[in-house]
Each structure stands twice: as structure tokens, then as C-alpha cells.
Amino acid sequence: MAGVQFVDTPAGRIEYRWAGSALRDAALPVLVFLHEGLGCVTLWKDFPDQVAQATGLPALVYSRIGYGGSSACALPRPITYMHDEGEAGLPDLLAALGIQSHILIGHSDGASISLIYAGAKERDGLQGVAVMAPHVFCEDVSVRSIRAADKAYAEGDLKARLAKYHGDNVDCAFRGWCDSWLNPEFHHWNIEAYVDRIKVPVVVIQGEDDEYGTAAQVESIRQRTAAETLLIPGCGHSPQRDQPAATLKALTGFIHSLGF
Numbered sequence: 001m002a003g004v005q006f007v008d009t010p011a012g013r014i015e016y017r018w019a020g021s022a023l024r025d026a027a028l029p030v031l032v033f034l035h036e037g038l039g040c041v042t043l044w045k046d047f048p049d050q051v052a053q054a055t056g057l058p059a060l061v062y063s064r065i066g067y068g069g070s071s072a073c074a075l076p077r078p079i080t081y082m083h084d085e086g087e088a089g090l091p092d093l094l095a096a097l098g099i100q101s102h103i104l105i106g107h108s109d110g111a112s113i114s115l116i117y118a119g120a121k122e123r124d125g126l127q128g129v130a131v132m133a134p135h136v137f138c139e140d141v142s143v144r145s146i147r148a149a150d151k152a153y154a155e156g157d158l159k160a161r162l163a164k165y166h167g168d169n170v171d172c173a174f175r176g177w178c179d180s181w182l183n184p185e186f187h188h189w190n191i192e193a194y195v196d197r198i199k200v201p202v203v204v205i206q207g208e209d210d211e212y213g214t215a216a217q218v219e220s221i222r223q224r225t226a227a228e229t230l231l232i233p234g235c236g237h238s239p240q241r242d243q244p245a246a247t248l249k250a251l252t253g254f255i256h257s258l259g260f
Helices: 047-055 081-096 109-120 140-155 158-182 184-188 192-196 215-225 244-257
Strands: 005-009 012-019 030-034 059-063 102-107 126-132 202-207 228-232
Touching: 005 081, 012 047, 012 081, 030 047, 030 081, 030 109, 047 059, 047 244, 081 109, 102 109, 109 126, 109 192, 126 244, 140 158, 158 184, 192 215, 202 215, 202 244, 215 228, 228 244
Parallel strands: 030 059, 030 102, 102 126, 126 202, 202 228
Antiparallel strands: 005 012, 012 059
């Protein structure tokens, strides 16, 4: 995998790397990968490289503030943290790196951030949005699974395992995500109004056995955007890890359908 680099943004220093061709053609979009609530550059492993190779497009993989090797965040995070990222953090990063034409590929929290970004306003250069295991509203199943993760972090080895990827940011990464979702006010969190305003093509990929969300998330997005949808059997919350071949095929097909 290509080496990690850093760029300064108004929110702080962002860790990122390029996958695929380092020679960027202005006529072609950049695939922008947005990680899950506990993810970072390294936790994507080589999946972005596979998508970049299959499509012939360059890909940007980055760690949001509070994750991986990026700057730390202030705790507690506001329950609007995904709104903040979609409306300010992501646009600032794209501007800092001079990225114009782009396709978003988001997983879990990163999927929700992608939808917020696309629906907040019309985005110059945005060609399409691919979301894996997105959340558009809070479900009880999500809260139950996050409570279980909270216990594993406090009493088990989850903190030690995450520290291998996040280092000094491990509490920012976990507590920023977990404590927001477990805040009673988060029960009212909903981004369907953003989805209503999306004007670009969308594909939704979700595992049939997703432990953090139900097919109701997929159906909500489909009804609001006429999105392509794929429910993958034998797949949990992380399609790119649980069923990488099917996920790669779906993403590649979607990107080709956009004309690239």
C-alpha cells in the first residue's frame, strides 16, 4: 500500500494515502473512501486498492479527526458529529487536496457522512455516492450493539485491539462514537431530509445479517433516491470484509454505470 501523508485543514491535521494510480487525470473522478465509526486509513486494509485497480481510478483513503494518525478531537463529541463532518470536514479536506470530480464510498458512519455531504447542497464535481451499511435514522438494534461494544471496551480487549490502529487517539475514536450513539438524545437523530435532496446516483450495499442496522435503512434511501440496492447474504456490518468479492463487483458495476 502507498505511504501515509498528512494535510492541514481548518479542523486539524488529516492522515491520508492514495490508492491506485498516483497520476491523477483531471477528467477522471477520485474515489473518496470514508471509514466507519471505529475505522481509519489502516483498517480499510487493501480494499480501496482493489477498487482502484478494478476501476482504473485513483482513490483517496483518509482518517477523520480523532482517528488513526490524524489530530485528536475534543470529547465528548456533539451528537451532530456526522453532520459536522459532512457539511464542513469533508469539503475542507477535498479543497485542501485540490480534488474536484469525485465519487464517495462510505461505510457505516462514513456512509451517513457521505449522504449528508451529498444532500446538504449541490456539490460541484460529485458524480455519485456508494454507501455500505448506512444509517439514516437511529434504530434499537444499533444501540444494543453499541452497548455491547461499550462493555467490551471497558472490560475486554477491544481497547487494546483498537489502540493498534488509533494509538493515542483510541479514546477519541471509541468514546467519540460510542458516547454519541448512547446519548438518549441520539434516539431522535435522523438524516432522511438530507437524503431527500440528493441529486446524484446512489447505490446502497448492506449485509442481511448486519448487527448494527436493518433493511429499513436501505428501503428509506431507495424510496428517497431511487437508489440501486444490494442485500448480501451471509454478510454482517462490514460488506468489504465479510463479502469482499460481491462488494467489489457491486462497487465496480456502479462506478462503470456512471460512465467511468
